[in-house]
Amino acid sequence: MLYFLDNLGPLLAAAEGISDFITPEGVERGLLDFSPVRVVILIAWVYLCMYSMHRIEFGSLVAPRYKILANTFAIFIGPFILFVLYVANTTHRYQEGEIDFEDILHELAGSLLNWAPRNKRKTAVVQKAIELMDSSGKSFADVYGEQSGRENSEGRQIIQMAEEIILEAIHERASDILVDPKTTGDFVVRFRIDGFLSAARQIEPEKCAALVNSIKAVAHMDISEKRRPQDGSFMARIPEGSVYFRVASAGVMGGEKLSIRVLNQSAAMLGLEDIGLSDHNLKIVAGIANQPSGMVLVCGPTGSGKSTSLYAMLNTIDFYTRNVVTIEDPIEYVLPAVSQIEVNPKANITFANTLRSVLRQDPDVISVGEIRDGETAAMALQASQTGHLVLATLHASSNLAALVRLMDLGIKPLLLASAITVIISQRLVRRLCDKCKRPAELSPEEVEGFRRKGLDCSGVMEPGGCKGCRGTGFHGRTALVDIMTVNDQVKANLLDGQLGFGDLKLQGDEKGRSTLRKEGLRRVLEGVTTLEEVKRVTSNLG
16 A cells, blocks of 8 residues: 555546546547446556556566666556566576576466565475475474574574575485585585586575584484584475485584485486496396396495496396395485395494394395495305395495405405306496587597497587586486406406406406496497596596
């Protein structure tokens, strides 16, 4: 009402202009004849004019210094000026890359149906799009309210910031969220996307300290302890399903560092055909995964996709006809109809103790998240000899290096030769974005190099850059694998013991580098990745 009174002067001026029509001549022309259609048109016009003034005054279509002038025009030609402003604003956002063409109609329809300012609508969408909870399902707001004495408005802002960061990381396909203090006093939030870190936002120290405390609270970590490393977990519910998170904190120079691992459940549904195996390797791995006994060892450095490959092999197994038990630290993905056990050293639930107990539970398939010590390795190898199929991961640079690592843990070559069936080493390379990749412009030397090897380079692609891949030209990753079947020749070499540990590892690294490069070259010729990606991943092998 106050807003209407503020604009009463221009309305009276308009009324004076209308009064000119109230003359005998106007009456004779029939201008004042009553008509329901005219009444409806008049009411609709006044409504649209007032709506236009409201949108101009409280929206972001017009700069503040021009709002008085725009409101003056809106009194008389409100619908027309509102249409022009919407078109200009939408065109500007489309040119800046903030909106896609298919979203334009949705944006315009949403603006007409909702009178609330744009920033308030955005907040509501964020709140509905994600809900953070602790591992027991308790809401983030309840946990934060119990752990903090802040005012509701300030606490709500911190919770909203945490929700926005988590939701953005999920949409950007981030595998990790890092909150790092800087020497300047500010905090920087970074996302690891396809193996590469990129800055997401910078936050003031006061707000970031509250943000760290809120995430620690929902992860059931001690917010008063800022120096001792802590671990925790929480979950988020989004329209697509549930996403789980692992949290690790540590006191560093300048403040407290927070690392959040995003455990997207969609990765648990990947099959062997989805991780990048060739047809030949796919048949080998699928055949081993369906055998009644044996051992499959997946090797590689941290972040090479070992756990994802392990879950892909588990997905090929019929959970209803075979008793599958996994031992993990921690449980990353939830598998239905599978008995999953989480390691807890504080409760004396270690890999070795749990594996010893699992062998008394009539398992058909045992999955060991990671072999870390000699006792776990020995028990896993012995289990594969007693009628169980064992799937396990191991940190090693190559297939032969994995054997060296096991012997270094105290495993005898005879046990290795008789227990292990297949060893898989893998690395991850970024996939080219299907929306923006284009034929590569190869130099004459590169073309000649392909030609000498008898390879057709017409399918080689290079990255472009679009909104879908954040301008990087890459979207997602695929695995390069080196599979070694422990055949009679490998067993004979193990039992002979003619090579030392150093020679065995060196030969394994050289052979693994060569095999992975050949596998990578195949993916390059298929237009899946680039030569630079393959060189980056395989150059530091070993």
